[in-house]
Amino acid sequence: MLRAVILLGLTGTAAVSQPLEYPKAKKTDVVDDYFGVKVPDPYRWLEDTDSPETIAWVKAQVALTSAYLEKLPDREPFKQRLTKLLNYERYTAPSWQGHRYLYRKNDGLQNQSVIYTLTELSETPKILLDPNQLASDGTIAVTSTEVSDDSRLLAYGIAASGSDWNEIRVRNIDAEQDLPDVIKWVKFSEPSWTKDSKGFFYAKFPEPKASENQTFAKLANQKMYYHRLGDSTDNDQLIYERPDDPDLSSSGAVSHDGRYLFVQVNKGTDERNLLYFKELGDPMAPKIDAPFQTIIDKFEAQLQVVGSVGSRLFVVTDLGAPRYKVIEIDLTNPSRDHWKEIIPESKDLLEEAELAGGKLVVKYLVDAKNQLFVFDLDGKKVTEIALPALGTVGTLSGDPDRPELFYMFTSFLYPTTIYRYDVSTGQNGVFKKPNVDFNADEYETKQIFYRSKDGTKIPMFIVNKKGIKLDGNNPVYLTGYGGFNISITPSFSASYVSWIEKGGVFALPNLRGGGEYGREWHEAGMKEHKQNVFDDFIAAAETLIDEKYSSAGKIAIVGGSNGGLLVGAALTQRPDLFGAAVPEVGVLDMLRFQKFTIGWAWQSDYGSSETRDGFQYLIKYSPLHNIKINSCYPPTLVTTGDHDDRVVPGHSFKFAATLQAAQACTNPVLIRIETKAGHGSGKPITKVIEEQADVLAFMWDAIDRLAK
Numbered sequence: 170m171l172r173a174v175i176l177l178g179l180t181g182t183a184a185v186s187q188p189l190e191y192p193k194a195k196k197t198d199v200v201d202d203y204f205g206v207k208v209p210d211p212y213r214w215l216e217d218t219d220s221p222e223t224i225a226w227v228k229a230q231v232a233l234t235s236a237y238l239e240k241l242p243d244r245e246p247f248k249q250r251l252t253k254l255l256n257y258e259r260y261t262a263p264s265w266q267g268h269r270y271l272y273r274k275n276d277g278l279q280n281q282s283v284i285y286t287l288t289e290l291s292e293t294p295k296i297l298l299d300p301n302q303l304a305s306d307g308t309i310a311v312t313s314t315e316v317s318d319d320s321r322l323l324a325y326g327i328a329a330s331g332s333d334w335n336e337i338r339v340r341n342i343d344a345e346q347d348l349p350d351v352i353k354w355v356k357f358s359e360p361s362w363t364k365d366s367k368g369f370f371y372a373k374f375p376e377p378k379a380s381e382n383q384t385f386a387k388l389a390n391q392k393m394y395y396h397r398l399g400d401s402t403d404n405d406q407l408i409y410e411r412p413d414d415p416d417l418s419s420s421g422a423v424s425h426d427g428r429y430l431f432v433q434v435n436k437g438t439d440e441r442n443l444l445y446f447k448e449l450g451d452p453m454a455p456k457i458d459a460p461f462q463t464i465i466d467k468f469e470a471q472l473q474v475v476g477s478v479g480s481r482l483f484v485v486t487d488l489g490a491p492r493y494k495v496i497e498i499d500l501t502n503p504s505r506d507h508w509k510e511i512i513p514e515s516k517d518l519l520e521e522a523e524l525a526g527g528k529l530v531v532k533y534l535v536d537a538k539n540q541l542f543v544f545d546l547d548g549k550k551v552t553e554i555a556l557p558a559l560g561t562v563g564t565l566s567g568d569p570d571r572p573e574l575f576y577m578f579t580s581f582l583y584p585t586t587i588y589r590y591d592v593s594t595g596q597n598g599v600f601k602k603p604n605v606d607f608n609a610d611e612y613e614t615k616q617i618f619y620r621s622k623d624g625t626k627i628p629m630f631i632v633n634k635k636g637i638k639l640d641g642n643n644p645v646y647l648t649g650y651g652g653f654n655i656s657i658t659p660s661f662s663a664s665y666v667s668w669i670e671k672g673g674v675f676a677l678p679n680l681r682g683g684g685e686y687g688r689e690w691h692e693a694g695m696k697e698h699k700q701n702v703f704d705d706f707i708a709a710a711e712t713l714i715d716e717k718y719s720s721a722g723k724i725a726i727v728g729g730s731n732g733g734l735l736v737g738a739a740l741t742q743r744p745d746l747f748g749a750a751v752p753e754v755g756v757l758d759m760l761r762f763q764k765f766t767i768g769w770a771w772q773s774d775y776g777s778s779e780t781r782d783g784f785q786y787l788i789k790y791s792p793l794h795n796i797k798i799n800s801c802y803p804p805t806l807v808t809t810g811d812h813d814d815r816v817v818p819g820h821s822f823k824f825a826a827t828l829q830a831a832q833a834c835t836n837p838v839l840i841r842i843e844t845k846a847g848h849g850s851g852k853p854i855t856k857v858i859e860e861q862a863d864v865l866a867f868m869w870d871a872i873d874r875l876a877k
Contacts, residue, residue, distance in 0.1 A: 218822075260273065307853030318427070350396065355373045361421055429449060495512035497546075530543055537630070554576075579660045607666055619708060640717060647678075648676075650732045654683065667865055680702050736750050761778070799833040809842055
């Protein structure tokens with residue numbers, strides 16, 4: 170039967186009654202030579218987002234996609250439900266900065282969360298900064314926030330239209346006015362004040378040349394500076410640079426007591442890093458010119474600073490410990506032979522540690538679910554912090570001198586709740602709990618383990634209504650990530666909830682390439698092993714079919730960024746398996762990703778086509794290069810943002826044009842291009858609701874057509 174369906178051009182999906190007429194996209198004769206292999210790139214011109222030809226193509230695609238989406242019967246119901254589900258108060262965990270609390274709150278449907286401050290939890294909070302006042306359409310977001318130790322000044326970053334580019338500004342908190350100080354060309358860096366409140370450290374890139382596209386220019390030669398308030402940024406003091414390697418990036422953080430500056434140096438997204446420090450001396454008269462001292466100067470392990478107590482520096486590292494441990498480094502004698510193991514590696518992944526009230530609060534990941542423990546500073550386990558369910562602990566927020574710890578907890582059926590824990594008394598209670606229009610008692614979450622193609626055991630979460638029939642007829646929303654040592658754990662999502670409320674099943678496998686089981690799990694999905702990630706994902710779909718949750722053609726796959734690559738690879742490798750595919754802001758051209766903005770940094774995970782070995786394994790799975798002409802692909806909705814300066818929109822443009830030209834059946838291939846939007850960060854809630862309603866309606870409609 171499946172073969173007959175394939176021959177009819179209906180593989181895994183329901184065809185629309187009439188084929189769509191796609192905007193014409195010219196094909197050029199651009200051909201690259203990779204180690205003697207000729208690779209055509211006929212839509213190279215679509216990489217130039219500002220050319221008249223590309224603008225015209227985008228305009229035509231937007232018109233086609235908008236007309237199609239507007240006719241979907243479930244679009245408006247999904248939009249209404251998402252709006253209702255998201256209309257609740259949401260908070261971030263408070264942080265103690267400059268002798269005051271800071272946290273963000275969204276009343277429900279505000280485009281951007283508002284930043285509040287107070288000095289005592291019993292006080293009435295005061296608005297510190299409202300990003301919604303910065304742009305009428307909510308497209309300016311506040312990224313980083315850091316309060317000076319004298320509690321008078323806020324250094325904060327802003328980003329427009331979803332860009333990774335930041336401006337750092339400084340606000341007088343009491344006067345509610347910004348100072349003249351403005352620092353531009355900042356990416357992936359946050360300000361860190363010296364204890365005297367006279368200035369802060371930050372890192373920035375050189376201003377792009379006038380001949381370059383400032384949005385999409387390749388990034389290199391980041392430098393760290395110290396800015397003194399009132400000075401021109403041209404006079405900022407250079408702190409750290411690496412002219413010997415322009416791909417290195419640095420981030421600096423002043424210690425809690427103001428005595429030290431810690432500088433972490435990375436190359437791309439490789440989690441291994443270098444670590445240096447300056448002894449600033451008197452916190453109220455810091456020696457900015459103090460020499461750097463070395464903690465580690467080879468890229469052999471990851472060392473993440475937890476914090477310091479006096480000269481005792483606590484660090485989470487995977488040095489000789491693939492699942493991480495906590496060590497102590499004596500800053501008066503930082504040589505490696507004096508390092509002391511405080512919390513040894515265990516069978517479970519040690520994800521994070523936080524100093525709070527003279528204790529270490531440590532977060533572990535056990536089969537993609539969190540556990541939380543308290544240790545003393547000598548590594549003795551004090552207690553476990555009981556969590557309300559199986560789920561995810563988000564931000565840990567503590568202060569070495571204060572006994573309180575704030576942490577966030579969420580799960581698929583448990584909206585994000587903020588807890589306050591007292592490490593001195595063990596008292597644990599809810600600080601802020603949302604009131605969501607959702608009855609979790611009607612649904613259930615289970616975790617199963619299945620075998621991938623090579624026999625590796627993979628965990629997968631499945632969420633659905635209680636009592637669901639396992640008859641192979643359920644629409645499935647399948648998503649994943651599988652990269653960059655990032656662990657994908659349970660979280661509450663209005664999109665997931667909207668899907669399961671309508672009778673669908675939600676599934677999330679924890680693929681190799683992520684960080685769920687430490688370094689070995691990550692490396693099993695990197696570079697020449699990347700195909701393991703796609704095999705894990707395809708095996709997840711096959712497992713859902715074998716277990717009668719669904720059937721071929723009733724599984725919709727969606728993923729963003731590296732997850733967009735995952736969806737692109739899955740739909741080109743197994744188009745028969747899926748009823749709909751939504752690659753969101755995806756890395757889809759694996760031969761040229763390194764040529765734009767921060768793309769070069771991903772070579773640590775992907776490798777590069779500029780090496781013979783890299784080209785040989787990248788060309789085998791690169792979604793763009795594995796589209797086969799005159800094939801039938803599932804209904805596909807590619808999404809991107811016109812200002813995405815992380816995964817440039819050229820990836821999605823070229824992929825959509827190629828897939829449209831190759832499509833041999835009437836299944837739609839559309840591209841949704843969001844304006845004044847980037848990779849996703851800081852996106853206004855109105856845009857989030859509209860986009861997710863489109864995605865959900867597109868996937869449900871594609872599967873529903875097959876059922877009929």
